Amino acid sequence: MQVLLLKEPRDGASGPDPYIKELASHGLSATLIPVLSFKFVSLNTLSDKLFQPEKHGGLIFTSPRAVEAVKICLEAEERREEWDRSVKEKWNAKSVYVVGKATAALVRNLGLNPLGEDTGTAEILSRVIIEREDTNIPPLFFPCGSIKREVLPSALRENGMPLETLTVYQTAEHPDLDKNLKNYFTVQGIPASIAFFSPSGVKFCIEAVRRLSGEHLTQIKFAAIGPTTQDAITAEGLCVSCTAEKPTAEHLAAAIAKALQGKPTARC
Incomplete structure (x- = not known):
């Protein structure tokens, strides 16, 4: 069949x-x-934020495409050596949240340690984050797509969790x-x-x-x-x-x- x-x-x-x-x-x-087809946007801004981990409480990835945007930033500006030498460990000292095994695998390829790969949905991941994090941390950084659902951002903000989102890719019909x-x-x-x-x-x-x-x-x-x-x-x-x-x-x-x-x- x-x-x-x-x-x-x-x-x-x-x-x-x-x-x-x-x-x-x-x-x-x-x-x-x-x-779907994808167009990456705001990569200069994304790159700046990736190399300022001290300004954020952690990372959130809910799609492989967002992780791909990070990879492009590291390769385009030839900053992978700096990332591997010091920056990735500063992120690993915080929490790096993901939804799904595919996204988790790509995050590991960046040298990061993902949490939440078995959550399966943004709704469940948001509950994990709320349980693990204090509300007095710097904002969690969430690179995302143009048509993301508001389930995770809404849940975090309703529970007083600081969050900063950045659209890093746009989605259209193939x-x-x-x-x-x-x-x-x-x-x-x-x-x-x-x-x-x-x-x-x-x-x-x-x-x-x-x-x-x-x-x-x-x-x-x-x-x-x-x-x-x-x-x-x-x-x-x-x-x-x-x-x-x-x-x-x-x-x-x-x-x-x-x-x-x-x-x-x-x-x-």
């Missing part, structure tokens, strides 16, 4: 995408179509998305399952999926990487056949495999 993954390829990786690999282990054939979707449905036909990985992915794809699926739309098992994406799908009036218990390739593949075996817990 065919599974359509509406997501970007894993950054800088060789070999198969982990989601394609995990689905294959369940006997499922998956195709990946990139949904320029080839509509063409790639049309080509997929023309060649592969209707997939058994379609997996969404973000509310913005739902926003950019849903009308094309409706149009290309036609009367077969209700036959598709829709899958979500997490509860926020699940809510975005149900808001469009579609049933979610499965949601990953944790936002990992293993958990999503297992959930999709179970749903395709006729054991879903549909949420409409």
Whole structure:
């Protein structure tokens, strides 16, 4: 059976995408179509703040793209040596919070020690931060995207936690998305399952999926990487056949495999 993954390829990786690999282990054939494109912004400001750890109480990363922005700053200004020599340890003396294993892995590549990789959502991470941190610390620094949800910033500020955000990348629809979707449905036909990985992915794809699926739309098992994406799908009036218990390739593949075996817990 065919599974359509509406997501970007894993950054800088060789070999198969982990989601394609995990689905294959369940006997499922998956195709990946990139949904989003990104433009990095405010990198000079980001670089300045990265090299002033004494002005902040810690770091927060909720997406791999924000970590990539940091990497670009270090490489572009050839400041990696200074970072490795002293700056990263000053950050490690504070707390570096992350959501998800993919983001945590990239943070480790910067020489930082991530906390919270098993939280899975920004909502859960915000509770961890509130429990761990005092409100009298310098502001936590949160590099983020242009369409970030306000769950984490709102929760922290409501609990008196100082926070400084900086938009370091802008998100838009991938320029080839509509063409790639049309080509997929023309060649592969209707997939058994379609997996969404973000509310913005739902926003950019849903009308094309409706149009290309036609009367077969209700036959598709829709899958979500997490509860926020699940809510975005149900808001469009579609049933979610499965949601990953944790936002990992293993958990999503297992959930999709179970749903395709006729054991879903549909949420409409």
